[in-house]
Amino acid sequence: MPRSKDQQKTKAIFDATLSIILREGFSGLRMSEVARKAGLATGTVYIYFENKTELINQLYLVIKRRSTTRIFDESIVGQPFLVSLEKIWHNYLEYNLLKPEEGAFVEQYYRSPFLRKEVIEETDRLLLPIFDLLERGKKERLVSSAPTELLVSQLIGSINELVKWHLNGRIQLDKTMKDQAFQMAWNSIKR
Amino acid sequence: MPRSKDQQKTKAIFDATLSIILREGFSGLRMSEVARKAGLATGTVYIYFENKTELINQLYLVIKRRSTTRIFDESIVGQPFLVSLEKIWHNYLEYNLLKPEEGAFVEQYYRSPFLRKEVIEETDRLLLPIFDLLERGKKERLVSSAPTELLVSQLIGSINELVKWHLNGRIQLDKTMKDQAFQMAWNSIKR
Amino acid sequence: MPRSKDQQKTKAIFDATLSIILREGFSGLRMSEVARKAGLATGTVYIYFENKTELINQLYLVIKRRSTTRIFDESIVGQPFLVSLEKIWHNYLEYNLLKPEEGAFVEQYYRSPFLRKEVIEETDRLLLPIFDLLERGKKERLVSSAPTELLVSQLIGSINELVKWHLNGRIQLDKTMKDQAFQMAWNSIKR
Amino acid sequence: MPRSKDQQKTKAIFDATLSIILREGFSGLRMSEVARKAGLATGTVYIYFENKTELINQLYLVIKRRSTTRIFDESIVGQPFLVSLEKIWHNYLEYNLLKPEEGAFVEQYYRSPFLRKEVIEETDRLLLPIFDLLERGKKERLVSSAPTELLVSQLIGSINELVKWHLNGRIQLDKTMKDQAFQMAWNSIKR
DNA sequence: TATGAATGAGGGTTCATTCAT
DNA sequence: GATGAATGAACCCTCATTCAT
Numbered sequence: 001m002p003r004s005k006d007q008q009k010t011k012a013i014f015d016a017t018l019s020i021i022l023r024e025g026f027s028g029l030r031m032s033e034v035a036r037k038a039g040l041a042t043g044t045v046y047i048y049f050e051n052k053t054e055l056i057n058q059l060y061l062v063i064k065r066r067s068t069t070r071i072f073d074e075s076i077v078g079q080p081f082l083v084s085l086e087k088i089w090h091n092y093l094e095y096n097l098l099k100p101e102e103g104a105f106v107e108q109y110y111r112s113p114f115l116r117k118e119v120i121e122e123t124d125r126l127l128l129p130i131f132d133l134l135e136r137g138k139k140e141r142l143v144s145s146a147p148t149e150l151l152v153s154q155l156i157g158s159i160n161e162l163v164k165w166h167l168n169g170r171i172q173l174d175k176t177m178k179d180q181a182f183q184m185a186w187n188s189i190k191r
Numbered sequence: 192m193p194r195s196k197d198q199q200k201t202k203a204i205f206d207a208t209l210s211i212i213l214r215e216g217f218s219g220l221r222m223s224e225v226a227r228k229a230g231l232a233t234g235t236v237y238i239y240f241e242n243k244t245e246l247i248n249q250l251y252l253v254i255k256r257r258s259t260t261r262i263f264d265e266s267i268v269g270q271p272f273l274v275s276l277e278k279i280w281h282n283y284l285e286y287n288l289l290k291p292e293e294g295a296f297v298e299q300y301y302r303s304p305f306l307r308k309e310v311i312e313e314t315d316r317l318l319l320p321i322f323d324l325l326e327r328g329k330k331e332r333l334v335s336s337a338p339t340e341l342l343v344s345q346l347i348g349s350i351n352e353l354v355k356w357h358l359n360g361r362i363q364l365d366k367t368m369k370d371q372a373f374q375m376a377w378n379s380i381k382r
Numbered sequence: 383m384p385r386s387k388d389q390q391k392t393k394a395i396f397d398a399t400l401s402i403i404l405r406e407g408f409s410g411l412r413m414s415e416v417a418r419k420a421g422l423a424t425g426t427v428y429i430y431f432e433n434k435t436e437l438i439n440q441l442y443l444v445i446k447r448r449s450t451t452r453i454f455d456e457s458i459v460g461q462p463f464l465v466s467l468e469k470i471w472h473n474y475l476e477y478n479l480l481k482p483e484e485g486a487f488v489e490q491y492y493r494s495p496f497l498r499k500e501v502i503e504e505t506d507r508l509l510l511p512i513f514d515l516l517e518r519g520k521k522e523r524l525v526s527s528a529p530t531e532l533l534v535s536q537l538i539g540s541i542n543e544l545v546k547w548h549l550n551g552r553i554q555l556d557k558t559m560k561d562q563a564f565q566m567a568w569n570s571i572k573r
Numbered sequence: 574m575p576r577s578k579d580q581q582k583t584k585a586i587f588d589a590t591l592s593i594i595l596r597e598g599f600s601g602l603r604m605s606e607v608a609r610k611a612g613l614a615t616g617t618v619y620i621y622f623e624n625k626t627e628l629i630n631q632l633y634l635v636i637k638r639r640s641t642t643r644i645f646d647e648s649i650v651g652q653p654f655l656v657s658l659e660k661i662w663h664n665y666l667e668y669n670l671l672k673p674e675e676g677a678f679v680e681q682y683y684r685s686p687f688l689r690k691e692v693i694e695e696t697d698r699l700l701l702p703i704f705d706l707l708e709r710g711k712k713e714r715l716v717s718s719a720p721t722e723l724l725v726s727q728l729i730g731s732i733n734e735l736v737k738w739h740l741n742g743r744i745q746l747d748k749t750m751k752d753q754a755f756q757m758a759w760n761s762i763k764r
Numbered sequence: 765t766a767t768g769a770a771t772g773a774g775g776g777t778t779c780a781t782t783c784a785t
Numbered sequence: 786g787a788t789g790a791a792t793g794a795a796c797c798c799t800c801a802t803t804c805a806t
Contacts, residue, residue, distance in 0.1 A: 025302045027218050031801060032768095041767040043803080052801065104302060111216045111299050124361075146371045149362045150353075154375055157352020158345045165344045170315075180337045184345055188379035195785090196790070222776060232792040237777070407684045409600050413780060414789095423788040425782080434780065486684060493598045493681050506743075528753045531744045532735075536757055539734020540727045547726045552697075562719045566727050570761035577806090578769070604797060614771045619798065771803075782792075 010048055012038040014059050022101035026108040056114040063102045064123040067095055072129045081137045082186075088130060089155065089182055096163045097173070103163060127152065134189075144191050151189050158185055201239055203229040205250050213292035217299045222246075247305040254293050255314040258286055263320045272328045273377075279321065280346065280373055287354045288364070294354060318343065325380075335382050342380045349376055392430055394420035396441050404483035408490040438496040445484045446505040449477055454511045463519045464568075470512065471537065471564055478545045479555070485545060509534065516571075526573050533571045540567055583621055585611040587632050595674035599681045604628075629687040636675050637696040640668055645702045654710045655759075661703065662728065662755055669736045670746070676736060700725065707762075717764050724762050731758055 016037035020029050031052055035042040049055035071091040076084045096103050109115060134151050137143035143151065162181055165171040207228035211220050222243055226233045240246035262282040267275045287294050300306060325342050328334035334342065353372055356362040398419035402411050413434055417424040431437035453473040458466045478485050491497060516533050519525035525533065544563055547553040589610035593602050604625055608615045622628035644664040649657045669676050682688060707724050710716035716724065735754055738744040746754075 025304055027304055030799085035768090042801090043768065044766055046802070047765065107298070108302050111295060113216055113219055144371075144375070146375065147362070147368070149356060150368060150372060150375070153352045153356045153362060154349045154372070157350075157355075158348040158379075160352065161344045161348020162341075164348075165340060171338070171340045171344060177338070177341060180335075180341060181345070184335070184337065184341070184379040187381075188349075188375040190378075200790095221774085223774095233776090234778080234793065235791055238790060243776070407686055410686055412778085417789090424780090425789065426787055428781070429786065489680070490684050493677060495598055495601055526753075526757070528757065529744070529750065531738060532750060532754060532757070535734045535738045535744060536731045536754070539732070539737075540730040540761075542734065543726045543730020544723075546730075547722065553720070553722045553726060559720070559723060562717075562723060563727070566717070566719065566723070566761040569763075570731070570757040572760075582769095603795085605795095615797090616772065616799075617770055620769060625797070767804105767806080769803105769805090771801100773799105773801100775799085776797090778794105778796080780792100780794100782790105783788105784790090785788085 006048070009038070009040060009044070012040065013045055013048055013055065014062065017055065017059055018101040018105055021105050021108065025104075026112055053114045053116075056109065056112070057116050057119050060106065060109050060119060061123065063106065064126055067099070067102065068126040068129075071095055076129060076133055081133070081140055081142055084133055085137065085186070086182060088133065089159070089185060090178070092156075093159050093162070093178065093181075096159065097166065100163070100167055103160075130155075137189075142191060144189055146189075154188055155185055158188075196238070200229070200231065200235070203231070204236055204239055204246065205253065208246065208250055209292040209296055212299065213295050216295075217303055244305045244307075247300065247303070248307050248310050251297065251300050252310060252314065254297060255317055258290070258293065259317040259320075262286055267320060267324055272324070272331055272333055275324055276328065276377070277373060279324065280350070280376060281369070283347075284350050284353070284369065284372075287350065288357065291354070291358055294351075321346075328380075333382060335380055337380075345379055346376055349379075388430070391420070391422065391426070394422070395427055395430055395437065396444065399437065399441055400483040400487055403487050403490065407486075408494055435496045435498075438491065438494070439498050439501050442488065442491050442501060443505065445488060446508055449481070449484065450508040450511075453477055458511060458515055463515070463522055463524055466515055467519065467568070468564060470515065471541070471567060472560070474538075475541050475544065475560065475563075478541065479548065482545070482549055485542075512537075519571075524573060526571055528571075536570055537567055540570075578620070582611070582613065582617070585613070586618055586621055586628065587635065590628065590632055591674040591678055594681065595677050598677075599685055626687045626689075629682065629685070630689050630692050633679065633682050634692060634696065636679065637699055640672070640675065641699040641702075644668055649702055649706055654706070654713055654715050657706055658710065658759070659755060661706070662732070662758060663751070665729075666732050666735065666751065666754075669732065670739065673736070673740055676733070703728075710762075715764060717762055719762075727761055728758055731761075 013034060016034045017029065020033055020037060029052075031045055032042045034055075035045045038045070045055070049058060071088060073091070076088070079087070130152055131148055134143055134148050138145060138148070158181070162171065162173070166173040171177065204225060207225045208220065211224055211228065220243075222236055223233050225246075226236045229236070236246070240249060262279060264282070267279070270278070321343055322339055325334055325339050329336060329339075349372070353362065353364070357364040362368065395416060398416045399411065402415055402419060411434075413427055414424045416437075417427045420427070427437070431440065453470060455473070458470070461469070512534055513530055516525055516530050520527060520530070540563070544553065544555070548555040553559065586607060589607045590602065593606055593610065602625075604618055605615050607628075608618045611618070618628070622631060644661060646664070649661070652660070703725055704721050707716055707721050711718060711721070731754070735744065735746070739746040744750065
């Protein structure tokens with residue numbers, strides 16, 4: 001049995017799901033529509049995913065793993081603290097700009113009846129590298145001694161909002177703007 | 192004369208709606224459940240709101256108007272810039288801590304199929320006072336010359352995330368933590 | 383208690399009912415709409431009529447009685463047969479052209495779940511004068527010896543259809559056309 | 574391969590619809606009842622018809638097309654005028670006696686909120702053969718010179734009423750009665 | 765494995781009728 | 786009597802899931 005075929009269909013289903021959620025939101029997500037957009041029959045989706053909840057949770061996991069991998073890549077290893085931080089900060093921003101559908105999905109997942117705690121616990125752990133990095137920054141006396149959770153939340157929160165305002169059209173994010181935003185972020189956490 | 196339309200019932204419906212959305216999310220919002228929780232018959236809800244969309248949009252408007260009024264109150268008038276800023280910052284934080292159900296509602300409204308553009312346009316205008324305040328801060332050479340939209344988005348984004356982490360239990364928001372958070376916010380925008 | 387007030391309201395309710403049925407059909411008939419159009423509160427309609435069924439049946443009776451009175455008036459008494467027949471034929475036609483809403487109502491009443499057999503039995507008896515007239519025509523050797531029911535049905539059926547086609551716009555009913563139609567009717571039953 | 578959409582089911586739905594309307598009238602037509610009577614789940618009806626309106630309009634079209642085909646068949650071609658006319662007249666009568674449910678449906682459709690103008694326009698065109706036939710009768714100097722619309726309406730109206738009176742029990746339609754009725758019809762239009 | 769018709773519980777909305785004022 | 790807000794059963798339609806092919 002061609003495992004490759006499976007992979008393709010799984011991807012088609014994920015892509016279809018994301019594009020529907022970006023356009024119509026979670027409540028516009030119908031399994032038949034996912035199938036149609038993925039070029040499959042409705043029943044086929046149920047061969048790949050036990051049910052809608054499973055599909056959504058799997059997709060959440062995939063997105064979180066993929067995005068973290070891309071964002072942290074090798075940015076951290078063996079680089080000066082601030083270089084790493086800036087790289088990660090930009091990676092995070094760019095990733096969210098590039099994949100607005102994933103952002104929309106993740107945000108809605110949190111408030112959805114599909115959310116599964118174990119999944120959240122697993123994906124929370126994906127943030128460890130940024131916690132580690134900031135701890136290092138503290139040790140190097142570069143970063144404020146405020147609790148790391150606070151530092152991380154503020155970094156993330158401000159980027160998330162930035163992306164929203166950009167997608168809204170309230171902010172036009174060019175190079176300068178991004179640099180200013182990073183400067184603000186850095187100012188907020190630096191010692 | 193029959194009983195006349197009742198302000199209290201409107202409130203009961205709004206409260207029921209919010210509490211359901213906090214617990215179950217937008218997709219768990221059933222009109223029959225709203226009615227039950229509000230102590231009314233299903234049909235009665237339709238006397239007060241033409242349909243589900245209308246109920247949700249009206250509620251959004253009410254929440255936004257009420258919250259902005261509370262947050263901005265007289266904090267701005269005739270006070271030194273930084274005093275105003277800190278007051279508003281704390282008002283915003285406290286309001287969101289006090290009414291997590293409203294935050295949950297507002298966040299989901301944005302991605303919902305119920306969203307109506309005119310409503311967003313109206314509520315966006317409610318943010319004008321904070322824009323004005325920051326412009327004043329710029330004129331007084333206290334605040335960075337970065338675009339005001341950027342400054343506002345960063346202030347808001349970081350508070351929103353802070354509240355989320357608090358409600359998640361990832362952050363324990365005591366007085367010290369709040370002060371540190373404000374200090375970070377101020378550091379990010381000050382000149 | 384002023385009985386006149388009652389009469390007026392009853393009439394207002396009947397008129398409202400008819401005008402709604404003409405525009406929207408039986409299935410568009412809502413008690414609240416009847417009340418609104420009659421300038422009354424919903425509950426008031428229930429003071430005058432026990433329920434919807436009662437309202438409709440009363441209205442049917444009133445219409446049938448009124449129309450028969452108008453159609454037969456004194457046309458029959460002491461006039462030559464053909465003069466009576468033509469008068470009645472024209473009365474019937476004109477009445478239906480004048481009150482299309484009553485025609486629409488009566489037709490739909492027959493197929494409705496509101497129909498009550500006793501009412502039909504009573505109103506059927508209203509047709510007796512035309513039966514009598516045709517019997518007289520037979521005795522005077524002016525009219526075909528076919529069963530009177532057949533004769534009556536054919537006279538009525540052709541007028542009803544004529545009115546429908548006129549209201550549809552498929553036929554433009556002017557004086558000539560009406561005379562031609564009567565001539566056809568007469569030709570169909572004359573000996 | 575799944576079961577594929579089924580002609581038989583369409584028919585079952587149509588039959589169920591007609592039988593309900595005959596017994597209960599248009600206002601007694603509930604989609605769930607249609608499904609039950611057709612031996613299907615409610616949702617299944619919606620696979621075959623987009624909604625109630627669509628079901629009713631499709632049914633109207635099918636009935637009108639089928640009945641006209643049966644009524645006109647080859648009765649008209651290459652036969653003397655009066656032979657054709659009598660055949661069609663009888664066909665029309667017999668069809669309506671045979672399918673009272675279709676008559677009931679058609680009559681109510683006209684007054685219903687489901688009526689769609691294009692459908693009426695299309696089905697009106699189905700009457701063209703009888704118009705043509707009568708024109709031919711006029712050319713052959715057999716038929717009165719009255720407007721063809723008038724002639725057609727009178728023929729149709731009298732048969733419709735005849736059928737109603739028969740179904741009511743007011744007329745017992747045997748062979749003799751039918752012949753008399755045709756004679757009346759012919760007398761009404763002949764030159 | 766793939767298909768898509770079939771299922772039926774469930775949700776939004778309507779509207780005849782009631783009843784507190 | 787008059788009012789119109791309140792009630793809740795009932796109806797239309799959707800959509801996650803199943804299953805015959």
